[in-house]
Amino acid sequence: MNALPVLLAETVSDGGVWASVNRTFVESRWAYPLLLVLVVGNVVPLLVSFLVWAERRGSALIQDRLGPNRVGPFGLFQSFADLGKFLFKEDVTPGHVNKVLYCLAPAIAVIPPLVALAFVPYGRNVMMADVDTGILACFAVSSLHVYSVTLGGWASNSKFPLLGGVRATAQMISYEIALGVSALAVLMVAGSLRLQDVVLHQADGWTVHGETLGAWSRFLDWNVVKQPIGAIVFLIAGFAETNRHPFDMPEAESELAAGYHTEYSSMKFALFFLGEYAAMIVVSALFTTLYLGGWTLFGLEDVLADWVRSSAPEAGWINWAQVVEGVLHSGIFFTKTLALLFVFIWVRWTLPRFRYDQLMRLGWMRLLPLSLAWLALTAVGVGILR
């Protein structure tokens, strides 16, 4: 990826050492990913704070309440007030914990989801790490998230956190398999592990025996249409992966106090919170990429981009056409992701929690066979139609 020079049509070049250093940096392969890291790394925590607000107000509306509506317009800044509270609270480290692991766990909760987001394509040129094995890298990193729960539960050195941690470990490992297998079917259809290819594959219409069907097939090209069972399995497993209702075993308030983060307070607790929501964003982003066509919109995104580009200012210091395209693509992407995140919230306030044995039975005896069968079916289908 070396798109920053494209983005910045003419770099400021007045000569001199500084300008040449500047130019060298801008044209290096690090500049553009770094810029994106800066943007996404700030957008995601912001999105989390917005999500927490949405969760609280959404749940309130579902329960015919009002929810937090005091801080800022519609209570939008509630999360920042909470953040302030978390920062100024006493950071209690109980005497009986394993200090190193206890401090490590919240950090592990936040880092993997944020890293995993680097592999997701937000637009044609908006991507931090265009890895050929994108999906594998993404899974590899995001599954590290389980360590935060496990270590948090273990290091706390008390009953409920340990139980929560153990449950979470079992649950996340079990559902990871169904998640992986259903994603495998998608990769089979797309014929590539590169997430960008998976996205593009969903925007070019159906190809049967090497012939591309008409433009209408673009509208049926999302994997959620081609892979309905896989999508359902992925979504359910995704809920379990992120410990969301109805699979919130690790924290199950009524059984385990607060599960693995019972012993945590102030900012460490807030980090677990941030991690949980960031993991939710990762799963939503992945679902969008794998099943909902990523940043594409039935090919309309290019039409739109052309239209906007024609009215964009002349390329000067900044290449507006590129910027507009990037913003448009990531706008489409985030709209889909946000819709999915709303589903997460919506489900949480609708369904009751599973019992632990039901959870395990669902994971191993329903979802896993189902996803395997679907994988076999997909393989046959791909074999016939290719």
Add this chain to the structure above:
Amino acid sequence: MAYVTVRRRELTFAERLYLPSILKGMAHTLKHFVGAGGRAGVTMQYPEEKWQLPSFYRGVPSLVKDADGRGKCVACSLCEYVCPPRAISIVPKSIEGVVEKAPEVFDIDMLRCIFCGYCEEVCPEEAIFMSKEYEICGETREELVFHKERLYEIGATLGADAGVPDAERKWAKLAREQGEQGVTGG
């Protein structure tokens, strides 16, 4: 032993799949989410919106004055005596005029008061009334002991609609009656 075997109905495939009922549940919550659940908007936005107090509402007990601006309380201490949690403490003083006594100190400890209204009921002079005031807060215990001045202040907010029957000119009335009976005020 007679017993009945209740046969459970076999679940249909759709029911065993859960997904249809999950979707049904989600449709239901969505209905509430968009405000069609029937009970949306029942939340009162407290500091801005306030409760319509019913006429029988018992708020903070308060002292009232007559139309001439004289405190009606004669420091008979009946309310102090009747008050179940002993929230009231009165120190009487002698005064000049048709009435012999008035309170020197009249304190009601709002931390003790249970808003029972006995004081209002027992008062022979109709000098103490339950107001509509319910927002009482303070940072210390002392702050929540309401003194005479504060109680008169709250009492002054009571109109006829708040339960004070009429602010009759008690002293004038007493002076007239005592004059008729040939008693001189002391």
